[in-house]
Amino acid sequence: MSVQHGREWPWVSCKAMDRVNDLMRQGHLFEFDRGPVVTELEQAMSSYFQVPFVVATSSGTSALHSAFIALNIAPGDEVIVPTYTFHATATPLFLCGATPVLCDSEAETGNIDAVDIEARITERTRAIVVTHMWGHPAEMHAIMTVARNRGLPVVEDAAHAVGSWYHGRRTGSLADIGIVSLGGAKMVTGGMGGALLTSNREYYERAVVLGHSHERSRRSNLREPYHALAECGFGANYRISVLAAAICIEQFKDVEQRIALKTENFHTISRILDSAGIFRTPACRPNTTRGGWYGYKAFFLPENAHEVSLDRLIAALKAEGLKVSKPTTRPLHSSQAFCGSAIQLAQYDSVSHLRRQFRSGDFPVARRLYKTVIGFTDSYFHEECPEILEMYAAAIKKVMKNLDRLRDSRP
Ligand SMILES: Cc1ncc(COP(=O)(O)O)c(C=O)c1O
Known part of the structure; x- marks a missing residue:
């Protein structure tokens, strides 16, 4: 599909x-x-x-x-x-x-x-x-x-x-x-x-x-x-x-109207994902809103996923035509600019001592967030799109129905 x-x-x-x-x-x-x-x-x-x-x-x-x-x-x-x-x-x-x-x-x-x-x-x-x-x-x-x-x-x-x-x-x-x-x-x-x-x-x-x-x-x-x-x-x-x-x-x-539309679309995606039971969907704390959102990020709940990995799940959702991916933004402590030792640019010599090797126990919350985050491309949800949302619902339902079969398949 x-x-x-x-x-x-x-x-x-x-x-x-x-x-x-x-x-x-x-x-x-x-x-x-x-x-x-x-x-x-x-x-x-x-x-x-x-x-x-x-x-x-x-x-x-x-x-x-x-x-x-x-x-x-x-x-x-x-x-x-x-x-x-x-x-x-x-x-x-x-x-x-x-x-x-x-x-x-x-x-x-x-x-x-x-x-x-x-x-x-x-x-x-x-x-x-x-x-x-x-x-x-x-x-x-x-x-x-x-x-x-x-x-x-x-x-x-x-x-x-x-x-x-x-x-x-x-x-x-x-x-x-x-x-x-x-x-x-x-x-x-x-x-x-x-x-x-x-x-x-x-x-x-x-x-x-x-x-x-x-x-x-x-x-x-x-x-x-x-x-x-x-x-x-x-x-x-x-x-x-x-x-x-x-x-x-x-x-x-017209940014307010556009935000309202996008928010409505993302609330529909949240309802679809909530019913799947293997994601924590993005909520808002009291007295806050997400404005322009900038991406729709949900978090995978491995404990509910019958040993199916996030990679396998993403591959299955992609195979159904959904625009989902692992977001490319990694926590900074895992990026070369913040932890590498090699300095190639002379003007950065003065800051080379700032780079340090982080330990595996550092930043435990950010590490877990990055490990479990799944991103839905948000560019298609800036206008009314009931048909796309229906297709997303059907695709997610199908993947969930076949979750057990994903366990043994290749990612
Ligand atoms: C959190 C954050 N800060 C800063 C920037 C930099 O903005 P720009 O790409 O306009 O330089 C971005 C870009 O995506 C961002 O996501």
Whole structure:
């Protein structure tokens, strides 16, 4: 059987195409200044996230680097980051010569664990970074309490979590600095893009000077000493493409409807998987939502699976035409950049001592999450798709009916 999937996110609406066409006809391909398109995007985001300062950037990764520069992270500093996240949450710290101190996750959501954060704080710790994994908000009340008690700023990596709510506020606006990605297949995407969000004017000014030299810096009403640095900046060009910004402006206009549709589709998938009895499906804690989700991740319950392995199960679901896979994002402690000894780039020599071999007992929760996670490609669930959902239900039912036969088959 083959499931007929529909069109794949991202697609560009007619309105966004018209907008991009107009810009191209006008030759309006860049805004060295804080021009009308970037200003409109930043204002739309400022009102969406309810934060006064927004800097649109070329990517979520450059927004993270901007956040670390904004916080004055320097060589020798330690910054606590989750081990279970996309690498870009932590890798810009290498550019700062700082040490990413990896931290375990909580089992229910996969988010960084506030208790483990506290245990890893030393006198060299300068900041804490939190990722809202797959759109579920991290436990910000507990994390902010630890951070405030120790005088540490917090950066939210909300790359997955555009549109998520946490106790009446949007993720990205809950800490000292938030970042989002506006790239790839994110809920709001111009193909490439990102943004830094903050209520702190000093952080904003430092981020602008880092990646937006010349006119943008001059006209961002920067105070000294940053105004004097406007011409040369701090050495990066992190401007968003004007065409990407235009697409994002249009996508912010209907993001709530799109989130509602995606959420409904994923709730249907959860009901289907719940009835199978071998998965823990993604729930939401009270007073939280998953906003744009960014992938649908369930967790395999081997104890209910009659000795059928997750690999076999994935192979069987794939054979039925389902788009499922083992997610490629591994915990950072198993990635070469964080634990390898070979350094190939001279500029990273200063951070070679940061790499360490982790023991098999380290990060037990993140290890288990990664071992049991199964990802459903979410790109096909951005619009109404009752037929696809029915086919998913039928395929999962069929695989479950034949579970015993899978035990002895090849993966
Ligand atoms: C958690 C997380 N942080 C940061 C990023 C980096 O964003 P970008 O790809 O826009 O640089 C991503 C990208 O997927 C991400 O998943």
